[in-house]
Amino acid sequence: MIKTVDTPSLNWAIEEYENAIKALETADHGLSAQHILKVLTARDAVQAAINQKKQPNSDALIKRIKQLDTRLENKADSINRAMKIAARLEEKADSINRAIKLADWQTILNSPKKDWWWLLDPITANWLWRFLSLVFVTISLSLIIDISAKFFQGGPDTTGVFAVIVPSVLTLLAGGGALTKPGQEGMEYILTSLKFDRNSWDKLICLFSAIVLAIVVFIWFSLPSVANSYVHWGDQAYCQAEINQDERTGNNNCLPKIDKAESRYQRAIILNSGNAKAHYKLGKIYQETEDFEQAISHYKIAAKGGIDKAYYDLANLYFDRHDYPQSDRWLRKVVKPLESNKQGYEITKQHLNLLQKLARTYLEQKEYPQAIYWLTLGRDATKDNEIRYNVLKLLGWVYVKQQRYDAISILQDAIKIDREKASAYCLLAQAWEQQGNSKEAKTNWEQCLAYSNQSDPDEDKWNVLANQYLKHRGEQG
Amino acid sequence: MKTNLSIPLVLTLALTMVNGEILLAQKQPIAQVIESQGMKVKREQNSEYKDIKVQDNLYLGDLLRVPKGGKGVIQCTNNSTTWTVPDDDLPRGVANTCSPRKS
Numbered sequence: 001m002i003k004t005v006d007t008p009s010l011n012w013a014i015e016e017y018e019n020a021i022k023a024l025e026t027a028d029h030g031l032s033a034q035h036i037l038k039v040l041t042a043r044d045a046v047q048a049a050i051n052q053k054k055q056p057n058s059d060a061l062i063k064r065i066k067q068l069d070t071r072l073e074n075k076a077d078s079i080n081r082a083m084k085i086a087a088r089l090e091e092k093a094d095s096i097n098r099a100i101k102l103a104d105w106q107t108i109l110n111s112p113k114k115d116w117w118w119l120l121d122p123i124t125a126n127w128l129w130r131f132l133s134l135v136f137v138t139i140s141l142s143l144i145i146d147i148s149a150k151f152f153q154g155g156p157d158t159t160g161v162f163a164v165i166v167p168s169v170l171t172l173l174a175g176g177g178a179l180t181k182p183g184q185e186g187m188e189y190i191l192t193s194l195k196f197d198r199n200s201w202d203k204l205i206c207l208f209s210a211i212v213l214a215i216v217v218f219i220w221f222s223l224p225s226v227a228n229s230y231v232h233w234g235d236q237a238y239c240q241a242e243i244n245q246d247e248r249t250g251n252n253n254c255l256p257k258i259d260k261a262e263s264r265y266q267r268a269i270i271l272n273s274g275n276a277k278a279h280y281k282l283g284k285i286y287q288e289t290e291d292f293e294q295a296i297s298h299y300k301i302a303a304k305g306g307i308d309k310a311y312y313d314l315a316n317l318y319f320d321r322h323d324y325p326q327s328d329r330w331l332r333k334v335v336k337p338l339e340s341n342k343q344g345y346e347i348t349k350q351h352l353n354l355l356q357k358l359a360r361t362y363l364e365q366k367e368y369p370q371a372i373y374w375l376t377l378g379r380d381a382t383k384d385n386e387i388r389y390n391v392l393k394l395l396g397w398v399y400v401k402q403q404r405y406d407a408i409s410i411l412q413d414a415i416k417i418d419r420e421k422a423s424a425y426c427l428l429a430q431a432w433e434q435q436g437n438s439k440e441a442k443t444n445w446e447q448c449l450a451y452s453n454q455s456d457p458d459e460d461k462w463n464v465l466a467n468q469y470l471k472h473r474g475e476q477g
Numbered sequence: 478m479k480t481n482l483s484i485p486l487v488l489t490l491a492l493t494m495v496n497g498e499i500l501l502a503q504k505q506p507i508a509q510v511i512e513s514q515g516m517k518v519k520r521e522q523n524s525e526y527k528d529i530k531v532q533d534n535l536y537l538g539d540l541l542r543v544p545k546g547g548k549g550v551i552q553c554t555n556n557s558t559t560w561t562v563p564d565d566d567l568p569r570g571v572a573n574t575c576s577p578r579k580s
Contacts, residue, residue: 446519446568449570450571452572455576460573463570470567
C-alpha cells in the first residue's frame with residue numbers, strides 16, 4: 001500500500017516531501033507514475049501532519065512547505081506529460097487516447113477531494129478569466145483616477161480621502177492578484193488558505209475584480225449624491241443660503257462662514273459639474289462678495305440647470321450694475337408675457353418689485369414703451385393692493401409724461417385702492433392740469449399736499465409743485 | 478307719510494354723524510396743535526377750512542393754513558418734533574412733516 005495516512009511529525013513529512021520533489025525534478029524525462037505518486041502521497045502526509053493540532057506549525061515550516069508546493073506546481077506540466085506517456089504505454093490500443101488523471105488516483109487512494117496537488121491536471125480556459133480580470137481592473141483603475149482627480153482637486157478632505165482610498169486598495173488587490181507575480185503569490189496564498197479549488201482560482205480572481213469594479217462604479221455613480229451632500233454642508237456653513245443677510249446673522253446665532261461654504265459648493269461642482277444648486281449658491285456667495293463676473297457666470301449655469309430663481313438674480317444683478325437691457329432680458333425669462341393671459345396668473349412679489357424698478361428706470365430714461373410693457377404686465381398679474389397701487393401709479397406717471405388722457409382713469413384706479421397715499425393725487429393733479437381742468441387739478445393738488453411726505457423724494461418734489469400751483473392760483477384769484 | 482320718510486332719513490343722518498365721529502376717533506392723531514393764532518384746518522372729510530385751537534389733534538390728510546401775520550405751531554406725535562407752519566396762507570399737509578406711525 002502506497003498511501004500513508006498515519007500522522008508523522010511535520011518535519012519528517014516535509015523531509016519526505018522534499019525528497020520526493022527532488023526525485024521528481026532529477027527524473028526529468030524519465031519521470032514515471034511512481035515518482036508522481038510518491039510526491040503526491042508525501043504531500044498528503046505533510047497535510048495530515050499540519051492538520052494534527054498538536055504539531056507546532058512554525059512560520060519557517062509553513063514557508064518551506066510553500067516553497068516545495070511551488071516547486072511541485074512548476075512541475076505540473078511535466079507531470080501531466082508523464083501521465084499521458086504512462087497511459088499510452090500501459091493502456092491498450094483502443095484506450096490509448098484516454099489520459100489518466102490524477103483525480104482518478106485520488107479517488108482510488110481516498111485522499112481529500114479538495115487537495116490541490118491532486119488537481120495538477122492542465123487548467124483550461126484560464127486566459128479568458130484572466131483577460132476579463134484585466135478588463136475589469138483597467139476599468140476600475142480608470143474610474144479611480146477620475147474619482148481621485150475630482151476629490152483631490154482643490155485639496156483633499158476626509159470624505160475625499162475615504163472615497164478614494166477604499167476603491168484604490170481593492171483595485172490594487174484585484175489588479176495585483178491578477179497581473180503581478182507577487183500579487184499572484186499573495187492571492188494564491190490566500191486562496192490556498194481558504195481551501196479553494198485551484199482550478200477556480202482565476203475565476204475567483206475575476207469575480208473579485210468584477211466585485212471591485214462594481215464597487216468603483218457604484219462610487220462613481222454616487223458622485224452626484226456626494227455632491228448634494230457637499231451642497232448641504234455648504235448650506236450649513238452659509239447658515240442656509242436661502243435666508244437673507246439680516247435674518248441670517250440674527251437667526252440662531254449662526255454666523256456664515258463664507259470661505260468654507262464656497263469651498264464646499266466648489267467641491268460639489270467638481271464632483272458633479274451639472275449641480276445647478278451648487279452653482280446657484282456659489283453665485284449668491286460671489287454676489288455677496290461683489291465678485292460679479294463670477295456670480296453672473298454661476299447664475300447662468302444654474303439657470304440653465306433649471307433653477308428659476310437664478311433668472312431673477314441675474315436680472316437683479318444686472319439692474320444693480322445699471323445694465324438695464326440685460327436686466328430686462330433676464331427678467332423676461334421668468335415673467336413671460338404670454339402667460340399673463342392665463343387665468344389666475346400671478347407674478348411673485350420679488351419679480352414685481354424688480355419689474356417696478358425696471359419700469360421706473362425706463363420712465364426716467366424716457367423709454368416709455370418698455371415701461372408700459374412691464375407695468376401693464378405687472379398690473380394684470382397681481383392681487384396685492386400695495387403693489388397694484390404702485391404699478392398703477394407708475395403707469396399713470398408714464399401716461400402723464402406722454403400727456404395721455406388715459407392717465408386720469410389709471411390714477412383714479414390707484415386712488416380707489418389707497419386714498420391715503422399722495423403720489424396718485426399728485427400725478428392726477430398734473431393730468432388734470434394737462435387737460436385744462438383747473439378745478440380738478442386744484443382739488444388733487446390739495447390732496448397731494450394733505451398726504452405727501454417729505455421723506456419720499458417724489459412726494460416732496462410734488463409738494464413743491466402743489467404749493468407753486470396753489471400759490472399761482474391764489475394770485476390769480 | 479311724512480313721518481314714515483323722515484324717520485329713516487333722520488336715522489341715516491344720525492348714523493352718518495356717529496360713523497364720522499367713530500372714524501375720526503379710530504384714526505390715530507399724527508400731530509397736536511401747540512400754538513395757534515389764526516391757523517385753520519381743513520379735515521379730510523370737510524370742504525372748508527375751520528379755526529383750530531391749541532391741543533387739538535391733527536390727522537393724516539389734514540391741511541393747515543396760516544394767514545400772513547398769524548402763527549401756527551404743531552408737534553408730531555411720533556418724534557415730538559415741532560413745526561411752524563409758514564404764514565403764507567398756502568395749504569400745508571400735516572403728513573408732510575409728521576408721517577403716520579407705521580404699525
